[in-house]
Amino acid sequence: MVDYANTEIAFKMRSNGELRRAEWLFELLGHPGLVKVGSRTALWALRQGLPIQGLVRQTVFRQFCGGETMDECAPVIQRMKGFGVHSILDYSVEGKERESDFVRTAQVTIDALRFSAQHPGVPLGVFKPTGLGRIALWEKVSAQRGLNIEEQSEWERVRHRVQNVCLAARNARVPLMFDAEESWMQDAADDLCLEMMRLHNRERVWVYNTVQMYRHDRLAYVQSCIEMSEKEGFKVGFKVVRGAYMEKERERAESLGYPSPIQPDKTATDQDYDRAIELLLEHLDRTALVAGTHNEESCRKLVALMGSRKIPASDARVWFSQLYGMSDNLSFNLAAEGYNVVKYLPFGPVADVMPYLIRRAEENTSIGGQTGRELRLIRQELKRRKR
Ligand SMILES: Cc1cc2nc3c(=O)[nH]c(=O)nc-3n(C[C@H](O)[C@H](O)[C@H](O)COP(=O)(O)OP(=O)(O)OC[C@H]3O[C@@H](n4cnc5c(N)ncnc54)[C@H](O)[C@@H]3O)c2cc1C
Known part of the structure; x- marks a missing residue:
């Protein structure tokens, strides 16, 4: 039994000072108006070169990121590993459009x-396809619109970068996940990921894709990949998430007049999320799974399913995953019971990770109850310590 309400375990890593700072931050994030104005002002100020990096660093950056460099992340990785919680180094620089940025990423x-490969606390890697190539190009390839000569060679360079990171993952013996992004660029990423899975996942899963179950076509996609893997003799890995771009997806579909790719309601998303997890567990001889969620019920269900299928908590093919700075009650309590847990640990220069931080801030105001949940748990723990 995992006790997700055990705040002593959840926040063992945090000092009283750190908890009070987190309480203050989540209180601020509970005000959507403030978050909107604050994020815009911070972005503008950073672009103007105003000296607000220190302020961002001491607040949201500190809560949601491991540091500006991998070395700065090392102590956080070490600390979490001490409690059985692993890290994924996530270079969270987003929204870049220049070739030199893609090469650097x-x-x-x-x-x-x-x-x-040198740090046992970091068992998996990750990248965003749009970190390695322009989103407009991914979109054009996905839509199967013809590329001109220049675009063809640009696309070859993107493919080459993706091939290189996958090969590096296999050479380092660190499985690598493709993050999922907007549906209009996703087909090209899926095809390339499948190509990489066919190439690298013969013996075990080195390459994972991500499926967003808020899309109504994803369950069929997971099923078809499993069938393909059976026929062709490779293995498939999936990070299963609900999806982060719902409003954007719905707005675009409406404005361009095509049917929305998003499920009709949350219940439908939840059902497909559960079913995708079940499917992957049913075929664990050919699959591997990362459950990327902050939903306690989803974690409960996966724990129960593993129990009923007699899959050991520490089976290397099943991981629970949360983001750094959020839902420590899930991560640390699951790890305390021996489950594989890994948290995304974002890093990068403060100014460059601002889009990531703004998404986290907005998510913590918009997703029903997340901020409330974090605050309640932090306060419960502060009270417990006082007693
Ligand atoms: C480790 C990790 C990795 C992630 N990687 C990615 C990634 O690669 N790509 C990506 O897009 N996201 C990613 N996410 C974010 C994820 O997709 C969710 O946005 C976020 O985790 C909230 O979902 P939940 O399962 O935690 O919680 P919940 O609070 O149970 O679910 C909220 C989610 O349900 C869905 N939803 C809410 N309302 C409705 C509705 N009316 N109709 C249909 N669906 C609805 C939305 O997807 C919403 O985000 C990741 C999250 C984690 C923890």
Whole structure:
């Protein structure tokens, strides 16, 4: 039995000072208006070169990121590992459009994989396809619109970077996950990921894709990948998430007049999320699974399913995953019971990870109850310590 309400275990790593700072931050994040104005002002100020990096660093950055460099993340990785919680180094620099940025991100991803190979606290790697190539190009390839000569060679370079990071993962013996992004660029990423799985996942899963179960076509996609893997003799790995771009997806579908790829409601997303997890567990001889969620019920269900299928908590094919700075009650209590737990640990220069931080801040105001949950648990623990 995992006791997700055990705040002593959940926050063992945090000093009283750290907990009070987190309480203050989540209180602020509970005000959507403030978050909106604050994020815009911070972005503007950073672009103007105003000296607010220190302020960002001491607040949201500290809560949700491990540091600006991998070396700065090392003490956090070490601390979490002490409680059985692992890390994924996530170079969270987003929204770049220049070739030089893509080359740099590919190199940092490879460096992170090599770092992981040296650090047992970092068992997995990750990258965002749009970190290695322009989103407009991914979109054009996904839509199967013809590329001109220049775009063809640009696309070859993107493919080459993806191939290189996958090869580096296998050489470092650190499995690598493709993050999932907007549906209109996803087909090209899925095809390339499948190509990498066919190439690398013969003996075990070195390459994982991500499926967003808020899309109504994803369950069929998971099923078809499992069937393909059976026929062709390779293994498939999936990080299963609900999906982070729902409003954007719905707005685009409406404005361009095509049917929304998003499920009709949350219940449908939850059902497909559960079913995808079940499917992957049913075929564990050919699959591996990372459950990326902050939903306690989803964790409960996966624990129960593993129990009923007699899958040991420490089976290397099943991981629970949360983001650093969030839902420590899930991560640390699951790890205390011997389950494989890994937290995304974002890193990168403060100014460059701002889009990631703004998403975290907005998510913590918009997702029903997340901030409330974090605050309640932090306060419960502070009270317990006082007693
Ligand atoms: C380790 C990790 C890795 C992640 N990687 C990715 C990634 O690669 N790509 C990505 O897109 N996201 C990713 N996410 C974010 C994830 O997709 C969710 O946005 C986030 O985790 C919230 O979902 P939940 O399962 O934690 O919680 P819940 O609070 O149970 O679910 C909230 C989610 O349900 C869905 N939802 C809410 N309302 C509705 C509705 N009315 N109709 C249909 N669906 C609805 C939305 O997806 C929403 O985000 C990741 C999350 C984690 C923890």
